[in-house]
Amino acid sequence: MKSATSGTVFRACDIDKSFPGVQALSAVDFDLRAGEVHALVGENGAGKSTLMSIIAGVQKPDSGQMCLYEQQYEPNGRADAEAHGIRMVMQELHLISNLSVAENIFIEKLPNRFGIIDYDKLNGAARKIMKQVGLGDVDPDVPVRLLGVGQQQMVEIAAGLSRRCRILVLDEPTASLTDREIELLFTQIRKLKAEGVGIIYISHRIEEVTRIADRVTVLRDGKVISTNPTSELSVSDIILMMVGRDLEHEQLRHGSKAGQVALRVVGLTRGRKVRDVSFEVRRGEILGVVGLMGSGRTETMRAVFGADRPDSGKIFLYGAGEPVEIRMPRDAVRNGIALVTEDRKEQGLLSALAVRVNISLTRLRDVSRFGWMDIAEEQSVADRYIAALGIRCSSNEQTVGELSGGNQQKVVIAKWLYRDCDVLIFDEPTRGIDVGAKFEIYHMLAELAEKGKAVIVVSSDTKELMAVCDRIMVMSAGRVAATFGRNEWSQEKIMSAAFSEYVGV
Amino acid sequence: MRKKIIKKSIADLPAFVTDYIGMALALALLLVIFGLSARNFFTLTTFRTIANQVPDITIVAVGMTFVLIIAGIDLSVGSVMALAGAVLGLSLVEFNFPLPAAIVMCLAVGILCGAANGLVIVRWRLPAFIVTLGMLEIARGGAYLVTESRTIYIGGPVEVITDASILGFSLPFIVAVAIVVAGQLVLSRTVFGRYLIAIGTNEEAVRLSGIDPRPLKLAVFVLCGFLTSIAAVIHTARLSSANPNAGYGLELQAIAAVVIGGTSLMGGRGSVVSSFFGVLIIAVLGTGLAQIGAQESTKRLITGCVIVAAVILDHYRHRIRKSQKQVLVSAKAKP
Numbered sequence A: 001m002k003s004a005t006s007g008t009v010f011r012a013c014d015i016d017k018s019f020p021g022v023q024a025l026s027a028v029d030f031d032l033r034a035g036e037v038h039a040l041v042g043e044n045g046a047g048k049s050t051l052m053s054i055i056a057g058v059q060k061p062d063s064g065q066m067c068l069y070e071q072q073y074e075p076n077g078r079a080d081a082e083a084h085g086i087r088m089v090m091q092e093l094h095l096i097s098n099l100s101v102a103e104n105i106f107i108e109k110l111p112n113r114f115g116i117i118d119y120d121k122l123n124g125a126a127r128k129i130m131k132q133v134g135l136g137d138v139d140p141d142v143p144v145r146l147l148g149v150g151q152q153q154m155v156e157i158a159a160g161l162s163r164r165c166r167i168l169v170l171d172e173p174t175a176s177l178t179d180r181e182i183e184l185l186f187t188q189i190r191k192l193k194a195e196g197v198g199i200i201y202i203s204h205r206i207e208e209v210t211r212i213a214d215r216v217t218v219l220r221d222g223k224v225i226s227t228n229p230t231s232e233l234s235v236s237d238i239i240l241m242m243v244g245r246d247l248e249h250e251q252l253r254h255g256s257k258a259g260q261v262a263l264r265v266v267g268l269t270r271g272r273k274v275r276d277v278s279f280e281v282r283r284g285e286i287l288g289v290v291g292l293m294g295s296g297r298t299e300t301m302r303a304v305f306g307a308d309r310p311d312s313g314k315i316f317l318y319g320a321g322e323p324v325e326i327r328m329p330r331d332a333v334r335n336g337i338a339l340v341t342e343d344r345k346e347q348g349l350l351s352a353l354a355v356r357v358n359i360s361l362t363r364l365r366d367v368s369r370f371g372w373m374d375i376a377e378e379q380s381v382a383d384r385y386i387a388a389l390g391i392r393c394s395s396n397e398q399t400v401g402e403l404s405g406g407n408q409q410k411v412v413i414a415k416w417l418y419r420d421c422d423v424l425i426f427d428e429p430t431r432g433i434d435v436g437a438k439f440e441i442y443h444m445l446a447e448l449a450e451k452g453k454a455v456i457v458v459s460s461d462t463k464e465l466m467a468v469c470d471r472i473m474v475m476s477a478g479r480v481a482a483t484f485g486r487n488e489w490s491q492e493k494i495m496s497a498a499f500s501e502y503v504g505v
Numbered sequence B: 001m002r003k004k005i006i007k008k009s010i011a012d013l014p015a016f017v018t019d020y021i022g023m024a025l026a027l028a029l030l031l032v033i034f035g036l037s038a039r040n041f042f043t044l045t046t047f048r049t050i051a052n053q054v055p056d057i058t059i060v061a062v063g064m065t066f067v068l069i070i071a072g073i074d075l076s077v078g079s080v081m082a083l084a085g086a087v088l089g090l091s092l093v094e095f096n097f098p099l100p101a102a103i104v105m106c107l108a109v110g111i112l113c114g115a116a117n118g119l120v121i122v123r124w125r126l127p128a129f130i131v132t133l134g135m136l137e138i139a140r141g142g143a144y145l146v147t148e149s150r151t152i153y154i155g156g157p158v159e160v161i162t163d164a165s166i167l168g169f170s171l172p173f174i175v176a177v178a179i180v181v182a183g184q185l186v187l188s189r190t191v192f193g194r195y196l197i198a199i200g201t202n203e204e205a206v207r208l209s210g211i212d213p214r215p216l217k218l219a220v221f222v223l224c225g226f227l228t229s230i231a232a233v234i235h236t237a238r239l240s241s242a243n244p245n246a247g248y249g250l251e252l253q254a255i256a257a258v259v260i261g262g263t264s265l266m267g268g269r270g271s272v273v274s275s276f277f278g279v280l281i282i283a284v285l286g287t288g289l290a291q292i293g294a295q296e297s298t299k300r301l302i303t304g305c306v307i308v309a310a311v312i313l314d315h316y317r318h319r320i321r322k323s324q325k326q327v328l329v330s331a332k333a334k335p
């Protein structure tokens, strides 16, 4: 194996790629050196994933050349790219949900003897890799569908790391990871780097990029704006190049005028994931929820929403003395509760259908008359939200599955904004969303609170929450470990609360 | 370059044309082939035969389209048709019910069978394939039971249904076409239809959008059972008798017709009008082949090939349709 040198291992010249109605990439040049982390940043829909999927053989460019070790490189499918030593961890999850974690990690090469899987060897090897990425406390035997989105993402990463490769592409690996897991991932990246593997790293978390990357390429509207060594750039330089304007880093909220208690949860319990959770949110307030991966944040919100039936616990709405019974999401929505789910592909979107259909789904009654669809009205509703959230699509008729990851996320948000609920729960609302749009989404959350809605935001990005929330609830091992007000919190306090229930177990 | 231009000009056609043009062309092609190779193909008798044959299977295919759209399947339609027909015959012959009352009985059987399918599938979250396979046996057994395994001859009382005609079209044919039109409108223009497409695309996402998919799924199976019993009335009337072996293999014919029409077995995509074309293609193929003297074995061989070819063609049609949508849209976006 060659040691870390600065020789260029991969080069793409003049790559063009268009989809009907959009020029996703135009005349893109990109190169990668051995042992380097080359970050690729840009707004949602800038063309990052498209460029990477071309490199990884998933799609073919319309024109342009690629060279790998000074040789013409024209991958014929993903398997061919992998045979050339190029691996990619995709933005959207591609796990087989009924197979175990270990099987998913080694799916391409299951250790076997005459076709019979050697489970001891498989699970042993999986355990080793899982420990490296911070999945040490997960059993390699459990089916992937039982894991949360963050953990699934780590399984994807583990699968990416499991095979030797010369170039590793990571498309938004950290979108739903918390700080602890990100550190573990960085350790792995540094190790690969030292072995001379070239790494392409896509992320919307710019600070992360400045920490790990050697060079940064900024993509905007399918064109390369610049490629620079990271040492020459500051965070705001990068954002300026990405977005083309400056984002003011203001404090988003200045004290709230919290009103009536909109949602009060008492003693909510579901299995071992949610244990005796009680909290409340007022109208006009934004409550942040943080916790390590697997701390029960998502499970709590799903139980409140009726997506899973809780074992026990009461939910009081809008100051009523009697608890409401929420047996399924329909009951929750009828009572004015909305949940923007974490896993957009599986739980949020009708990927094969048009943007318009997705946005109107929650409130078809208002785009129909006596059961008949009013398509014109539906389109105008969709256009309104496309404009309001800046969703990049060729029109409201475009299939959602064709949109870039961040724009899909905006469609999920749009659909719930249209429903106009009083209690809005957002589970990782900014997952995969670029800095500019993230800022707009937090603005929007603030506006919702301003209008008297009660807002709950679950996020793995504590800094973001501190900018927008009135209170932050910290969960640890299924319990509420602490709740901090605006003047009481600090990153250290939040972190130690997040670990509190795990200490001494 | 030229390829692009061709693509573009296909793309400029209005949507409904590309939706149905392929099917209409295939049908026309079959007519031309048989018109040239069989001497007496283009005669009134041929078309009468076809128009006589298709109403019952068309109506079943409409129900099957709805079931497939929610990613379900109904294997029991053939047996349910036999059972409903048997009850119709029994009511008329044994109990001397007046025709309207007997028809109500028959429709009730279809609705009950559909409801039973739907309830079990929804309540215990079982795969429709297995549940309706069970119903296939149950209803067939029921049909033998009530008829004591004999064909019940009815004659006059039901023949009024097939004898009635408007503008030269028989009543069953008109009913079938009306159901096709209504079915297409429900699917593409109503909230109910929209929910069904959404459920077929991603049921969990629908549930998490605050919509309970269970009553909707139940309604689809009830609808399918109901339509099957209408088909039973027509089928029984055509044969003037209730046969417990009626509708043998009907489920596969209906699925074939629906799939030829481009409805996806995976759910979320389909069209009732296209299913009707599918029925017509199979019927024309059958009649035509019979006229040129093909054996039953050849007929089945060819029909099988047509089904597979249709699905492959549909794959390409879908791609064209997609790029067409995009081009239309981008043309609209920059006026």
Ligand SMILES: Nc1ncnc2c1ncn2[C@@H]1O[C@H](COP(=O)(O)OP(=O)(O)OP(=O)(O)O)[C@@H](O)[C@H]1O
Residues within 6 Å of the ligand: A019, A020, A022, A023, A024, A042, A043, A044, A045, A046, A047, A048, A049, A050, A051, A091, A392, A393, A402, A403, A404, A405, A406, A407, A432, A434
């Ligand atoms: N299969 C497809 N069909 C049509 N358009 C597509 C398809 N795939 C991508 N696009 C379009 O190409 C553009 C670039 O998409 P891409 O996924 O590369 O963006 P991205 O930079 O990865 O964004 P994000 O940060 O949101 O993931 C977008 O406008 C997108 O809508």
Ligand SMILES: [Mg+2]
Residues within 6 Å of the ligand: A048, A049, A050, A091, A171, A404, A405, A406
């Ligand atoms: Mg992307």
